[in-house]
Amino acid sequence: MADELINVTLHVWRQRGPNRPGGFETYHAKDITTHMSFLEMLDVVNEDLIEKGTEPIAFDYDCREGICGTCGIVVNGVAHGPQKLTTVCQLHMRQFEDGQEIWLEPWRAQGFPIVKDLIVDRSGFDRIIQAGGYISIRTGSASEANEMPIAKEVADRAMDAAACIGCGACVAACPNASASLFTAAKISHLSLMPQGQAERADRARRMVAQMDAEGFGACTNHGECEAACPKGVSLEWIARMNRELVRAMVKSETPARTRNR
Amino acid sequence: MQRALTLYQTTVGKKVVMALSGGIIVGFVVGHFLGNLNLYLGPEALNGYAAKLHSLPALVWGTRILLLFAFGAHIGSAYQLWRRNVSARGSRYKRRKDLATDYAARTMYWTGPILLLYLIYHLLEFTILPAHPGDVYRNVVEAFQNPWISAFYLAGNLALGLHIFHGIFSAFQSIGANHPRYNSYRRDLAIAISAVITLGNVSFPISVLAGIVTL
Numbered sequence: 249m250a251d252e253l254i255n256v257t258l259h260v261w262r263q264r265g266p267n268r269p270g271g272f273e274t275y276h277a278k279d280i281t282t283h284m285s286f287l288e289m290l291d292v293v294n295e296d297l298i299e300k301g302t303e304p305i306a307f308d309y310d311c312r313e314g315i316c317g318t319c320g321i322v323v324n325g326v327a328h329g330p331q332k333l334t335t336v337c338q339l340h341m342r343q344f345e346d347g348q349e350i351w352l353e354p355w356r357a358q359g360f361p362i363v364k365d366l367i368v369d370r371s372g373f374d375r376i377i378q379a380g381g382y383i384s385i386r387t388g389s390a391s392e393a394n395e396m397p398i399a400k401e402v403a404d405r406a407m408d409a410a411a412c413i414g415c416g417a418c419v420a421a422c423p424n425a426s427a428s429l430f431t432a433a434k435i436s437h438l439s440l441m442p443q444g445q446a447e448r449a450d451r452a453r454r455m456v457a458q459m460d461a462e463g464f465g466a467c468t469n470h471g472e473c474e475a476a477c478p479k480g481v482s483l484e485w486i487a488r489m490n491r492e493l494v495r496a497m498v499k500s501e502t503p504a505r506t507r508n509r
Numbered sequence: 510m511q512r513a514l515t516l517y518q519t520t521v522g523k524k525v526v527m528a529l530s531g532g533i534i535v536g537f538v539v540g541h542f543l544g545n546l547n548l549y550l551g552p553e554a555l556n557g558y559a560a561k562l563h564s565l566p567a568l569v570w571g572t573r574i575l576l577l578f579a580f581g582a583h584i585g586s587a588y589q590l591w592r593r594n595v596s597a598r599g600s601r602y603k604r605r606k607d608l609a610t611d612y613a614a615r616t617m618y619w620t621g622p623i624l625l626l627y628l629i630y631h632l633l634e635f636t637i638l639p640a641h642p643g644d645v646y647r648n649v650v651e652a653f654q655n656p657w658i659s660a661f662y663l664a665g666n667l668a669l670g671l672h673i674f675h676g677i678f679s680a681f682q683s684i685g686a687n688h689p690r691y692n693s694y695r696r697d698l699a700i701a702i703s704a705v706i707t708l709g710n711v712s713f714p715i716s717v718l719a720g721i722v723t724l
Contacts, residue, residue, distance in 0.1 A: 325605045353602055353604065357598060360599075423610070425599070456520075468614065487681075488685065492685075
């Protein structure tokens, strides 16, 4: 494929810091090759901004391979942009047309306070994990690989849930800014495995309680999260989380506890 | 700070309450519709059916009390979830594109209050302040001969159809009834019930206006 150069107009959410007023600034990205990733295009724009002595656009990234869950921008109203099952770092400029206007916004949620420009604070997700996203195992020397038999189907299903990279696109896409898909994926992944049985009931109660305490909304079954998820995590896990919680509340006597934000 | 939680104090628990109370209401709506079909069998059938129901006060009042609790739980939970969901976004998106949701799901917060107003009017007109007490057939036909009242019932039942379409599908998800083999049936069931109820209920005012059902 021949190299094609395009020009795009960016409307970028700029906000100097948390709780500061924000607004859109317009930038022109010129002579962008369509082989660039979206973040490389932003790097080019930023180099230009730095040369001019202006503050570059702040955005999150780490691996740029679509596996770490650090990046995330709402591109033209869609979390991670127009390509399905793709993080914004793996989105390429060939998905855009010459002369296109592109609106860039951060994840917007009460549970994800804006740090700067397109960067949000996702430590709410960490606290949900801390609340119950762990298992108790004997540590020490490595155990035999197949010591604990796990049916292939169970391992596959647990892996489907574990595909969640915790990027927060589900929250960004949800009309209620609900963290249900993330929390459900994590609860389901561990509750399916034999290693996850010890804390199973407690995990569901604690992680749901923490999800609520973080100020995320409730699930109203729109399916926007599933559609936006770069890893294709299924709505099926939300039903499973609900089932796990009801089961835990009916079964268990110890009360669920939450950590303050 | 640490606190003990009950199921209802979680958002998931409130959705379970929405699902179960909604299920009770949909059950009543289906039964109510089937009873209304007596309209097509003439005045004796409809009035006789109504008289028979009211000769069983335990059934009538048991149903009313159950429905009162179901509506209270449904509306109360909906209000609390709505308050939370509105504030959960924080700041508004300038651009937002929906990928998966549908019209019925997006309009739940509108069709809900519309249905409450519709319900109050419906109860006032036919249950609390009927023009001809005891003559259900005459009350219904005279009311629907007024095109404004018929139009109001048409609108109310369209809202009902949208609301229970998303509601039925969503209720299964909320109570965790999800299985790859049966998931397609959840949507089929929601389409079937909401279509039958909506088309059936709007057929009553249309039949009266068209002169098929007369005094």
